[in-house]
Amino acid sequence: MKTIIGLIYGGKSAEHEVSLSTAYEVMQAIDYAKFDVLPIYITIQGEWCQGEKRTTPFEHKESLRFDSKGKADSIQQIIANGLAFDLAFPVLHGTNGEDGTVQGLFEVLNIPYVGNGVLASSAGMDKVSMKQLFEIAGLAQVPYVHFVRPDWEQNRAEVIEKAEKELPYPMFVKPANLGSSVGISKADDRAQLEEAIELALRFDRKIVIEEGVTAREIEMGVLGNDYPEFSVPGEIKPIAAFYDYEAKYQDDSTELVIPAEVSEEVKSKMTEMARGAYRVLDCAGLVRADFFVTANDEVYINEVNTMPGFTKTSMFPLLWQNTGMTYPEIIERLIELAMERHTAKQ
Ligand code: ADP
Ligand code: MG
Ligand code: MG
DSSP states (O other): EEEEEEEEEESSSSTTHHHHHHHHHHHHHSSSTEEEEEEEOOTTTTTTTOOBBSSOSSSSSSGGGGGOTTSSHHHHHHHOOOOOEEEEEEOOTTTTSSHHHHHHHHHTTTTSSOOOHHHHHHHHHHHHHHHHHHTTTTTTOOOOEEHHHHHHHHHHHHHHHHHHHHOOEEEEEEEOOOOOOTTEEEEEHHHHHHHHHHHHHTTTTTTEEEEEEOEEEEEEEEESSSOEEEEEEEEESSSSOOOHHIIIOOOOOOEESOOOOOOOOHHHHHHHHHHHHHHHTTTEEEEEEEEEEOOTTTEEEEEEEEOEEEEEESSHHHHHHHHTTOHHHHHHHHHHHHHHHHHHHO
């Protein structure tokens, strides 16, 4: 009997479209001699729609955007009907998908799932918790401060004062719980800082402010459970002011240089830091670890992404291709790792 993969994509998230592209590519790459695919589309409103089991991929990306014609159009119904898949492959980015909530659902249902568990997913989604854990692991990162909405509501001057006391301009202001650069802006002075905070607060109640660095952005792929493996590093060369949402997904203004031109020393520093991050967050399956590398080769960890962009032109698969693993091989490895982790828990 073939294993049925529940491919879960879309989602009530700013990264809905990205998830759809990823799901389309993953479907093309799955080995249908070994697996069938049950597509489960989460609409932008958050409805779960279960499709028909597939033994071949969809021909068009748009076909992934279906409604279930009333058959199973909520998570409650999908569960009540008896789960029609053996392993979950969530390709969801951001809130409700990459943040541990969906992972918790699979834990409760006791089914194997691809990627990180609850802790790594939720800690990786919250930039403040992630930084605090990195600090415990002794990983170098840029100086930062953080606050929550009531701090701002009660005493704006104090928030500004704390940021200015700890950090020089320019600063980067970020909502703690998003990805894809949504709600992030750079502030060169106090007026911009206030504006950036107001913007970030539209997306989250928890905000992080960082010292802005002038540095190259270099990333590394990690694959594995207890014994992770590391890809070659790759550099993002944005033409925009910073690597914002448009640059990431909507235009060709970034260039990926793989492998990145770095010294062996920088490469091994990055590998050790990626290993430390993987361990302190207790990651499984995969992450993409993102670094800032300054002109004098100082390396700071920026973040890990527990469900990195995964289309064929995304950094993560390209890093592995350069390390000797094809796109279908990565997919197969992720499924193997999900099974392995599930078995180890039993
Ligand atoms: P996301 O999780 O949304 O990708 P990041 O923290 O990676 O958020 O920030 C998005 C982008 O903003 C980075 O890729 C980088 O271009 C820029 N950036 C973020 N923080 C800093 C910083 N402290 N200094 C310089 N650039 C930064
Ligand atoms: Mg991120
Ligand atoms: Mg990032």
